[in-house]
Amino acid sequence: MPLLQAHTLLFDMDGTLVDSTALVESTWAGFCERHGLDLAEVLAFAHGRPTRETVHHFVTDAPLAASETRRLVAHEESETTGITAIPGAAGLLAALPPGSWAVVTSASRTLAEVRLGAAGLPMPEMLVSADDISRGKPDPEGYLRAARLLGRAPRDTIVFEDSPAGIRAGLASGARTVVIGTCTAHDHEAERYPDFHGFRVTPAGPSHPGVTLTVPEPVGDSRLVRR
Incomplete structure (x- = not known):
């Protein structure tokens, strides 16, 4: 089976670790009703971006x-x-x-804690949220900050993402980027898996002291990616 190896793993939250799709869509549906906006257009822009950036993109009155x-x-x-x-x-x-490992999310710190807790997932020792950055995804600032705080070069990390904006952020940071979910836009640049089913942490050997994951074969055209 294939292996993924890195010193540090950096995870997006919504759509990557946490399935909050129904709640996110209903929240933005209310926003669209109040402002006469198209839900599909708003969701396409919002996915992976901080709430404030999406609101300011569609509502010009400050x-x-x-x-x-x-x-x-x-x-x-x-x-x-x-x-x-x-x-x-x-x-x-x-x-x-x-x-x-760390979580790098476009959500606020409070929201990240709420959703990780609701999903029954552990809180990371390192969390980079929208509160910690000035430029949201697709800018790589969040991933670069996490790597720096963990004392690692971006090339020594693997980013796990699900949204177009987040995938672009991971790739722009210089990290190996792995897609979780159904986004196929970057299959030629990043391996893609439906979820984390079949992922196993295996003991790291002396020649690679970081994290080693045994994983299934990637899906779709991402099977062509080899690193």
Whole structure:
């Protein structure tokens, strides 16, 4: 079976570790109803980006955008209906050595804690949230910050992502980027897996002291990617 090897693993949250799709879509549906916007267009832009960036993209009036952002954030942080872990995520995170992984999310720190807890996933020792950066995905700032705080070069990390914006951020950081889910836009650049089913942490050998994962074969055209 294939192996993924790196010193550090960096995980996006929503759509990668946590399935919050139904809640996210209902939240943005309310936003679209209030502002006469197309839900499909908003969701396409919002996926992987901080809430404030999406609101300001579609609402040009600054005071209204600020008020709407506060409203959406308050709703997101108080609602956990339907939130579950992506298959295989809990077992994988539980098996990883301490200090070998981090979460890099476009959510606020509070929201990340709420959703990880609701999904029954452990809190990482290192969490880089929207509160910690000035430029959201697809900018690589979050992944670069996480690698720096963990004392690793980006090339020594693997980024796990599910959204186009997040995948672009991972690739732009210089990290090996692995796609979780159904986004096929980067199959020629990154391996893709439906979820974490079949991922196993294997003992690292003396020649590679970081994290070694035994994984299934990737899906789709991403099978052509070899690193």
